[in-house]
Amino acid sequence: MSTNGTVKRLRITWTKSAIGYSERQKRTIRALGLRRLGHTVEHEDTPVIRGMLDKIRHLVQVQEV
Numbered sequence: 001m002s003t004n005g006t007v008k009r010l011r012i013t014w015t016k017s018a019i020g021y022s023e024r025q026k027r028t029i030r031a032l033g034l035r036r037l038g039h040t041v042e043h044e045d046t047p048v049i050r051g052m053l054d055k056i057r058h059l060v061q062v063q064e065v
Contacts, residue, residue, distance in 0.1 A: 008045035009065040014038065016059045028056050 014034040018026045032052060033041040042065060043049045053062055 009042050010045050010049065010053075011040060011042050011063040011065050012053065013040040013061045013063075014059065015061045018059060021059070025056050025059065028052050029059065032060075034060070 012032060012034065014029060014037055017037060018029055032043065032049075045064070053060065
């Protein structure tokens with residue numbers, strides 16, 4: 001949480017197909033709420049979300065909002 005009380009958010013866009021990648025990475029994509037290629041979701045910036053993104057950073061694009 002930042003000093004002014006607002007919660008940082010991350011905009012996550014699925015940009016690359018998960019075909020050929022492990023089932024675990026595919027499940028991570030689904031756990032983030034991404035349903036199809038090009039889909040974008042927003043999540044709070046937490047250590048849990050950052051850890052998930054670290055595992056699939058080659059498949060998604062992340063922007064701080």
